[in-house]
Structures are given as structure tokens and as C-alpha cells.
Amino acid sequence: xxxxxxxxxxxxxxxxxxxxxxxxxxxxxxxxxxxxxxxxxxxxxxxxxxxxxxxxxxxxxxxxxxxxxxxxxxxxxxxxxxxxxxxxxxxxxxxxxxxxxxxxxxxxxxxxxxxxxxxxxxxxxxxxxxxxxxxxxxxxxxxxxxxxxxxxxxxxxxxxxxxxxxxxxxxxxxxxxxxxxxxxxxxxxxxxxxxxxxxxxxxxxxxxxxxxxxxxxxxxxxxxxxxxxxxxxxxxxxxxxxxxxxxxxxxxxxxxxxxxxxxxxxxxxxxxxxxxxxxxxxxxxxxxxxxxxxxxxxxxxxxxxxxxxxxxxxxxxxxxxxxxxxxxxxxxxxxxxxxxxxxxxxxxxxxxxxxxxxxxxxxxxxxxxxxxxxxxxxxxxxxxxxxxxxxxxxxxxxxxxxxxxxxxxxxxxxxxxxxxxxxxxxxxxxxxxxxxxxxxxxxxxxxxxxxxxxxxxxxxxxxxxxxxxxxxxxx
Ligand code: MG
Numbered sequence: 001x002x003x004x005x006x007x008x009x010x011x012x013x014x015x016x017x018x019x020x021x022x023x024x025x026x027x028x029x030x031x032x033x034x035x036x037x038x039x040x041x042x043x044x045x046x047x048x049x050x051x052x053x054x055x056x057x058x059x060x061x062x063x064x065x066x067x068x069x070x071x072x073x074x075x076x077x078x079x080x081x082x083x084x085x086x087x088x089x090x091x092x093x094x095x096x097x098x099x100x101x102x103x104x105x106x107x108x109x110x111x112x113x114x115x116x117x118x119x120x121x122x123x124x125x126x127x128x129x130x131x132x133x134x135x136x137x138x139x140x141x142x143x144x145x146x147x148x149x150x151x152x153x154x155x156x157x158x159x160x161x162x163x164x165x166x167x168x169x170x171x172x173x174x175x176x177x178x179x180x181x182x183x184x185x186x187x188x189x190x191x192x193x194x195x196x197x198x199x200x201x202x203x204x205x206x207x208x209x210x211x212x213x214x215x216x217x218x219x220x221x222x223x224x225x226x227x228x229x230x231x232x233x234x235x236x237x238x239x240x241x242x243x244x245x246x247x248x249x250x251x252x253x254x255x256x257x258x259x260x261x262x263x264x265x266x267x268x269x270x271x272x273x274x275x276x277x278x279x280x281x282x283x284x285x286x287x288x289x290x291x292x293x294x295x296x297x298x299x300x301x302x303x304x305x306x307x308x309x310x311x312x313x314x315x316x317x318x319x320x321x322x323x324x325x326x327x328x329x330x331x332x333x334x335x336x337x338x339x340x341x342x343x344x345x346x347x348x349x350x351x352x353x354x355x356x357x358x359x360x361x362x363x364x365x366x367x368x369x370x371x372x373x374x375x376x377x378x379x380x381x382x383x384x385x386x387x388x389x390x391x392x393x394x395x396x397x398x399x400x401x402x403x404x405x406x407x408x409x410x411x412x413x414x415x416x417x418x419x420x421x422x423x424x425x426x427x428x429x430x431x432x433x434x435x436x437x438x439x440x441x442x443x444x445x446x447x448x449x450x451x452x453x454x455x456x457x458x459x460x461x462x463x464x465x466x467x468x469x470x471x472x473x474x475x
Contacts (some may be wrong), residue, residue, distance in 0.1 A: 002183060003241040004101065006030060007213030009221045014229030021191045022094075023044035026054055028063065028101035030236045032119050034167065034191040037083075037092025037104075045079050045094040049166050052078035052099060053114075065112035065178055070241035070285040072114040072166070072174040076338045079167025091324050093168040095119040097189050099134060099238060111179035111187075116154070116172055117165045120195060124186040129204035132177060136164035149322065175305045184242035186213075190220070193231035196214055197224040213237035346372030351398040359414075361407045366398030377404055380411060385412040388421060 008030075012019040020042030034048045035042030056071035057063065075096065083089045095117025102112045113121050118135040134140060138161040139153035152160060166172055186207055194203065198220070206223055210216040217235045223356040313325035346369035349362055359382045364374025384392055391414050401407040 002181065002340040004028075005213055005239045005241065006236065007215065007217040008233040008234075008236040009214070009217035011221045011225065011229075011232070011250070013232050014225055016230075016232055018043060019232045019234075020046055021193070022050045023234050023236060024050045024054060024098070025236060026058075029054060029057055029098065030100070030189060030238055030257060031096060031098035032189045032191050032234050032236055033166075034095040034117065034119050034193075034232070035092065036094060037089060041083075041089040041092035042094070044082065045092040045167055048079050048082050049075040049094045049096055053096070057100065063100065063102050064098075064104075065102045065110075065176055068098060068102060068112045068114045069174050069176045072096060072098060072116070073172060075172070076116075076166045076174075078170035080170055083167060089169065091166040093159050095191070096163070096174075097121050099187055099189055099236075109438070111181050113175075113176065113179060115175040115176060118164055119189070119191050122188040122190070122200075122409060123178075125182060126184070126187070129200060131200070131209070132179070133175065136175075137162050181240045183240060185240040186216075187240075188220075189236040189238070191230075191232060191234040193233035194220055194224050194235060196231055197227035197229065202227075209235070213239050216459075258289050342370065343372055345369060347400055349400050350377060350404050351400045352395060352407050352410055353394070353398040354384055354395050355379060356378040359383065359386065359411055361404065361411075362398075363404075378408075382411065386418060388418050391417075442454040 002420070006025055008023050008025050010019060012022050018040075020035035022031075022033040022035065022043075024033075030258055031050055031053060033046035035044070035049075037045055042058030049121050052075040053071045056074035057068060060067035077090065079094060083092050096114065097117075097119040099121060100112050100114075101109055104110050113132065115121065115133045116136060118137050118140075119133075120135070121132045123130050123132050137159070139156045139159045141149065141163065141377045142148045142156070143150060143153050148156060164173060166174075182281045188207065202223060203220065206219045207216055210219050220235045220237075233361065283299045344367075346429075347364055350363050351367060351374070352359065353366065354360070354362055355376070355386070359380045360376060361372040361378040361380075363377045364372065368374055384395070387395065395414075399410060401410055
């Protein structure tokens, strides 16, 4: 028969204004939750999850590993429903790592871990210090794929992005890990505020130096704060007594109780030279699980943005969910694309019009398109008198051309048309019935030719519309 002795500590850290972490130390059930969301929503999410987890697990008929996983799923539903019921809490969620004493079918006790997010469970066993859980984070997937190293992951700009979290969807995929405890095991549950500030070697050194779990927990919090304290820090240390060679039956020593009453070996002194890294084959055989570290479903949340100490910027409270960031990004792309198309439509053409009495070329569309107003491209020396009167209506409305050279060519055609008419109808002959008839014929021919060059959709309005008349019939 072995005993469990527990110590815990939590701290807001040195940068955050509130503590969104939540601890649970209950008989045979220990957990750390790290909330995310708005200013208060993160606290609500982690507190709701822990409370629902405990209620569901303690209400289960048999405290089995599957009951622990079911309790975690119940916690997911509780957070999800609370987020739906409160508009200001939309998108909130939390990580969760829970360690429980469970009953096996043969009647013996074991330990089980329910895990989602990047709060972690470590195991100090003999000379080894090992991370049992695998983070559900973007950088963990990049590491698994061999795209980045662990060292690069520690400083990666998207190291805050989670791929799974509790409460952000109606149902959650929770990893379940089965553990067969061994005498002297020391388990550490913690939020990411600890490993973000301290290396595995530093954490292992504290765990091996302080035999008392409460003292070890407090020292770990102090270590994280001494290294920056950029996030909330929460730790739970669970010891399996070392004075019993048969840990198949576990007795929980309530926090604050004298372990001597339960036969706990308080003199347990783990090796001061414990190494971090992999477990031996024998040690690994005592850990089985259903975690899926390669899961590619990126569907949970974004961690808190970089803190003031990390990037010299003002820290923002809470975390944004990955779904919200994706939605905002997609919205920005759609809106940006629409504005780009509108700008292209508004500025891709030129039109010829009268500016005062001068024939001018503007880039844009007559009257402008929304906030894209036409701009003067070129003002010619030609005036309204340089073209035939019946073209003035078109000019006042603005004649569209696809490019600046085309616009210049159009002006040249108008002027040529006027000159051609003057040659055919000398000034001396103006007013004579026969010549007038000839002029009219020529003008009609030219009008038909010009009309083919004018778009069928007539643009409306020009810059400085004041004083301009609607298109008029040829004079
Ligand atoms: Mg955190």
C-alpha cells in the first residue's frame, strides 16, 4: 500500500494583472487549468472546468480512467455552455491536465491522466525527469514534423497557439494516459507559466532538492518568477511514497494532514542528480495512453499575446481563440480583396471631358466610384471650340477610354473631325444651301463612326459637375 502526498502553489506572476489558472487538489484528483478568453473569461473558464471535472468524476459509479475522461468531457460542455450563455465570454476556453487515482478491473489502483492543451504533467522517477503529456500546440506539431527544433519552438512567434483546448467546441478530444505508479514517483502538474520560464533541468533540480511537495511547489513558482514571471504559474506536486514496494493500492493523504499518520516516508530524498530526458524501457512500459500528438485539427485557441517583457509592448489580458483569429484574418482578406477590386475598377480607365473650357483627360471614372475620385492626368490646349458642337454633349458627360494613349487618340479624332468639316465647308461657303447639305452629310458619317467608339453604357457625371449639362443632341 502506497500513499500519495500533495503540495501545490499558484501565483499571478510578475506581468499579468489577474490569475487565470485554477488548481484542484481534491482526494484522489488533482488538476491544473489555464484559462483563456477576455479579461475575466479566462478565470471563469478554468474555474468552471475544474469544478465540473470534480463534480463529474466524484459522481461516477467507478473511478476508472474512462470516468476521468468522461469528467473532462463534462468539463468541456460546462465551459462551452457557459460561453454560449454569456455574450462577453464567447470564445473562452481552458487547458486541463488532471491526474487521478483510478480503480482497475483487477481491483488495484493506478493513476490516469486526462489532458488537453499545453498544461503539462511531468514525472520524476529515479534519475529521470520526463514530460508525460504532449502539448496540443502548433509548435509541438512543427517539432513532431521535424520543421523546427525544441529550442526554436521555445522562441517561436506562434508558440502560444494551441491546437486543442477545453470549452471552445461542443465536444473535445481529450488525451487519456494510463500510469502504473512506482514507489518514489514524483508527479508534477503545471501550467505553461512554469516551463516557459524554466528549463527541464532547472525544474528537475528543484524537484530533487526539496523533499516536501508543498515546499517544492512554492520553489517552482519562485523559480518561474525569478526568470521573468511573464505568465500565471500553477503547480501541483504529487508524491508516491517511497517506503512501500507495492504501490498498487494508493491512499491519498489529505493536504495539511501529517503524513506520518499514514505511514508516509517524509524522509524521502530523491537523487540530486536526476537527469532530464527519456524514460528507460521499463519505465515507459508503465505509461500507456490514447494521446494523439500528431493530431492536425487546428481548432482551438491562441495564447495570450506577447507580454511587455517579451516584446516591449503592452500586455493584453486573456487569449484569443484560434477560430476568432482565423475568422478575422479571413474577413480582412475578403474586405481587402473587395477594396482592391473596387480601386482597380475606379482607377483603371481614363475619360476625356471639359475642364472649364479646356479639353482634359482624367484618370478614373466620371463622378468617381465611392471614395475613389478621378484625378487630372493631362490638360490639353484645345478648347470646346476645337471640336464639332455635337461632340460637346459627350465631352461634358465624359468619354471613357481604356488608357491614356487611347484618350489622346480620341481627342485627336475629334479635332481632326472638326478640321475635316471646316475643309469641306469653307467659311466663305457657310450658309449656302448646297454646302450646308454637304456638311451635314459629312457630319452624319463621322457621327456614325464616332458613335461606334463610344461605350454603349454612357458614364454619368464628371469631376466638377457644376455648370455641366447632360448630354445634348448634336447641334
Ligand atoms: Mg498560461
